[in-house]
Amino acid sequence: MGVVAGSLSSSAVRLSARLYTATALEAKLSLRGLNVGRLDLSLPRDKQEIFAAKSELVILHGERELQQPGLNRNRIARSTCSWTTVDRAIGIKLCAAYQFPNMTNLHNAPYFLMSGPAKYILSLEKADPSAKTYAFQYKWQKNDTANIIGFSFDTPDSKYSQSSRPLPDLPHDKSLQASLDVDGRKQFDTQCLSNDMISSTVKVKTKGGVTQWDITTDFQTRQLASRLIGYYTLNGPTHGAKLQLDYEFYRNPKQTIRLEGVYSERVLGYRHDLYGELSMDFTAYPGYNFYAVLRNVKTQSHIDIGFNVSASRQQKLDPAFTVTFKRIDKLSGVKLAAELAMTRPPRPILMKFNFEETGPKYSALAVLNFNPKSREIVLSGYVFAPAGSQLYVDAEANITLPTLHPCTLRAKLHEKQPNEFQLNAVGIWFTGVDFNVDALYQDQSKTNLASHRVKLILNSSHFKDILVDARFTQDNRQITFIGQGEYNTASYRALVRHVSVAEQRFSTYGEVDAAGRAYSLTLNADLYN
Incomplete structure (x- = not known):
């Protein structure tokens, strides 16, 4: 046939x-x-x-x-x-x-x-x-x-x-x-003589510890007429400015640019405060209007930084862009929090990150959302690893993606005795498949022999149990790997052995037994001849 x-x-x-x-x-x-x-x-x-x-x-x-x-x-x-x-x-x-x-x-x-x-x-x-x-x-x-x-x-x-x-x-x-x-055609040609076309006055007034500079400047050419008026004040650690520029090109309507800002920096004992705000308004380009605020509070154990940008001063409670960062140092650890948000349509973005250290426990959370009509991307977890003569680790991780099943994983690693570790892990994968893993690792190495062994059982409600037993040994002449497994009443076995007879002579043997079928490979090499 x-x-x-x-x-x-x-x-x-x-x-x-x-x-x-x-x-x-x-x-x-x-x-x-x-x-x-x-x-x-x-x-x-x-x-x-x-x-x-x-x-x-x-x-x-x-x-x-x-x-x-x-x-x-x-x-x-x-x-x-x-x-x-x-x-x-x-x-x-x-x-x-x-x-x-x-x-x-x-x-x-x-x-x-x-x-x-x-x-x-x-x-x-x-x-x-x-x-x-x-x-x-x-x-x-x-x-x-x-x-x-x-x-x-x-x-x-x-x-x-x-x-x-x-x-x-x-x-x-x-x-x-x-x-x-x-x-060959002259598109722009200008000449400016400062003595004839620029006039400026500055008035300085001081009263009660406050100094103010009043500024007036006129600039004119054949194609442009402009005037800058405003003031700059200094009151201790606070600086302020308010300026207005009116300009008019030939045969074009009059336009205005307004700038207003405040900057303050104070040091009080162990505290350092910084605050600043800046706003600009353009009558010719209203889409570029903005109002920005920066604040920074710093002490020996605390940092708080915030920066946001709004379309105008009237909309300061609804900023289009926000960045915040906080750090708190504690006797038992540290706490961090950071956030970035953009609310301008059509695609607002939100990113968050939190981290906390409390003694031997470390926790973290990260959030990303770029589609308000979909689920957020969330990553969270913790690691608990107390100090001691024997290793002990308890960890958990959670991952949420918009179009998949939430993935969770929790694991414990414990050193039962020197060079012997036990692992237990339970979780649910993105496909909704649950699983449980029990594993044992032993390091039985000696002075002239390296020996490692792993035993593992994997079970789930979606498939039958999987058993694995693997061993790896190595000495001066021989490397051996033996792996055995069982799934659905079928047995599997793999063997790899590499023997060095001399410096340029070696022998390698491999064998695989899968569900009743056996395959083997032998290689003998003599590089002297």
Whole structure:
């Protein structure tokens, strides 16, 4: 009787993840003392991938690779590049692109890394493909009355010419001149003479130990009119500032930037208090408004640090970003607590970490939540290891993942007598399978013989008992391993013996007996002949 197999097929799943960079750069630097310097940069490629991370899920079907689309519903894909005016000015644009599945509304979503494909790319691209070289040059001219430093940028031999030449003059001339030329057309040209265009007044008042500086500054050019007003106060260890900048570009509405901050640092005996807050409001860019608070209280046995950022002072009770850290030193140990929270939609993030040491007991808790509609990722556990002449360890670990059964494990390790250890472990795996392990380890080594033995019983309500008995011995000439097991009334046995007859002569024998079938292997080697 015969069986003819015309074809064989196999399948497997592979998660492919890549993290790479693909860049090429040529540089040439020329110096002529401290007066003239030039740096020429050449980018051989039109696109430089500074940072790239990609993942994809592939099913191997025989010799074919089938890429899986992953979760396509509500997939998030974004790409953006730098400002067009900047691209034309320097001939280079910076781009960022990312793509990943949106699992916010999926209750049973897989893990983020397994829900691909996902990609994140930060690249540098040529806005002007004809540009081959980017030249940076500075010149320093000095005489008895002025120090003139000139900086220039250009792309020689390109289809479109980009150049920028700021020329600052040092205090003798008290002036600043800058221009921007793109493709032969002057886009920006300004000249500032401090004596004619800047006026400023500062008033200082002191009363009752409080000093205040009142500041008023006006700055005006043909294209811009601005005024800065505000004050800075000093009251013992407390510093405060409140400034307002009003500016108006030609043919544009008036805009305002407001800055307000307080900083205080006090030392009282063994206590050190630090407090600071800063707020900024932009009428032109309200999305960048923020109010931040920092506090730090420190004593000999206590540290309490907090930092939070809100959208505005009115929303300080509902911060968008919070970081806290606490440490308490006790006579019996230490206690740590750290937390990071981001509440901005669409994906709020919460991370917590707690650690406590109380004598010989160590406890820890870690929490991660990046999907409010799913369960948190929780890791917790403790280790109890009291000091003594014999080893004793009691430990427990609990792991909770969003889409799996909670995993728990508790184990005890006890040294019954010197060089003899007993282990008992009970738990439930992520699949919901419970198990119980009883093991005994013996170290029966002597001066010229190493001998180790392990006995193990594994039982569960989901499968029949598993028994294992293994022994390892080694002396100057021979290494032996013997393992015996039993599962479902079937016996298993493995034997490996390696004997060194001489320095270049040895013999190795291996035997496996599985469910009534025996396999053996013998190797004799003589390296002299």
